[in-house]
């Protein structure tokens with residue numbers, strides 16, 4: 001248990017955790033549905049070619065409108081299997097690819113934007129991952145990151161503290177601080193919104209300098 005508190009969740013933890021989560025993920029993740037819908041609505045308002053980083057089972061894919069083209073990436077073979085089945089009939093999904101967000105295999109300025117939901121607290125270095133998002137986004141493009149971050153008080157503080165010792169088994173860190181994501185080179189933080197349920201989720205929206 002001590003080790004669970006002393007090192008970040010890594011790729012091996014994620015692969016093993018999401019092999020267990022995959023069959024039940026979308027039921028367990030029901031509380032995140034309103035925030036996912038709102039974030040997808042923002043992407044739809046922008047349109048263009050988006051990277052969905054940590055696409056998981058592809059539960060957001062049906063939420064995007066036809067003006068959005070998508071490439072989805074994720075580390076978990078088991079989650080990707082569900083995403084691929086779902087995407088098979090979707091004309092606006094270009095590809096679903098197994099890839100580590102820590103080092104994206106895309107050229108600079110490839111996408112009009114990046115959307116990353118409920119994934120940034122599962123990576124070993126969240127700031128490095130958002131720097132990667134900045135790199136693959138074209139100048140003037142948009143990066144959006146939605147997640148639960150460390151609660152400083154209230155009922156979520158209690159839940160965070162109870163769950164944090166199990167981070168590696170859960171496959172994410174329930175108490176990751178937001179601060180390292182508030183200043184990312186090359187990105188301007190345009191907004192920081194608290195989303196339902198009860199402010200559990202924060203949506204960070206950045207723009208890349210044009």
Ligand SMILES: C[S@@+](CC[C@H](N)C(=O)[O-])C[C@H]1O[C@@H](n2cnc3c(N)ncnc32)[C@H](O)[C@@H]1O
Nearest residue numbers: 054055056074075076079100101117118119122
């Ligand atoms: C909680 S799920 C979220 C899935 C989806 N975005 C959603 O909203 O339902 C987190 C996802 O992040 C993926 N993930 C975690 N670390 C990753 C990494 N380093 N690179 C790529 N995907 C990663 C996991 O495999 C898992 O599918």
